[in-house]
Amino acid sequence: MRSRYYVREPHHAHFVTATIVAWLPVFTKTERCDIIVHALEYCRQHKGLQVHAWVVLDNHFHAILSAPDLSRVLADFKRHTAKRLIEQLQSERCDWLLKQFAHLRLRHKIESERQIWQEGSHPEALISDDMLMQKLEYLHNNPVQRGLVAAPEHWRYSSAHEFCEGAVPLLKCDPWR
Template sequence: MNDYRANRVAGHSYFFTVRLSGRGGTLLTDHIAAFGEAIRQARSRKPFHVDAWVALPDHAHAIWTLPPGDHDCATRWRAVKIAFSKSLGKSGAGAGLDTIWEPHYQQHAVGAGTDDYAVLVDYIHHNPLRHGLCAAPHEWQWSSLHRFIAAGMVAPSTPPVKSKRP
């Protein structure tokens, strides 16, 4: 079996945490299709590769790799947040909310040739388990782990990794 955590592409990679302003809600997973479409729209305007991701009820984690020489994460996340917010506004799901997203996001550059990348991919895929949302990582449907399982890069029964939060 391949090492799915070494599934890197050329360019600079970044780990992100983005949070909704309403902690404890389920807006993100309730409207996961709108979130996915917002990502697709942002990628069509300013390309990037989504190496790994997980969407939880009120926040998401991702590793993105940008094209070589491109470091503009802010424009991409702004586009995702705007598209998601507009979609919720059109559907009425955002009614009564002053703001949907926290204004900032956490970003961590993932150094080439370090163990950081593998640790962060594991962190992303095991995050629903840490939050008590499932009994095993493959049970959480909103995760790139399923893409790695389908490609034969990892078995669904991969045990949890005991790692510190980034």
């Protein structure tokens, strides 16, 4: 992992992005998106992760996260979700994606046959409330900007539901402070 991808402000929440290699459209089915949601919840319960906001799109996800060792949690998260996504794609017989992941694997990734995630998560420390609000707005409006929905709360795989009265979110978020 390159040094510019390290978490350098461990006491702050971070805006992170994880992107599928070559921006391939993986998260086009509920079962695949649920892998991300369940892994975030597992990391909350077992690895000290706090999830403050999140959104899953077809080829990447954004989140505002914090943890005592966020770099390690993210590495574990990506390793686990890659394995689960491969299993899911195999069960769906989605050979074209599996072949792409094998073809796009970086040569130094010798521990696996395929590569699902691009390297790094581009963590950006949110050191002010203004920064945090800007990233929260960007994250929740991403599906709107891409023309997928009319309003952030219409996107199922997003924490925007938490801000709607009476809505039941897929993944409950942790408070900011």
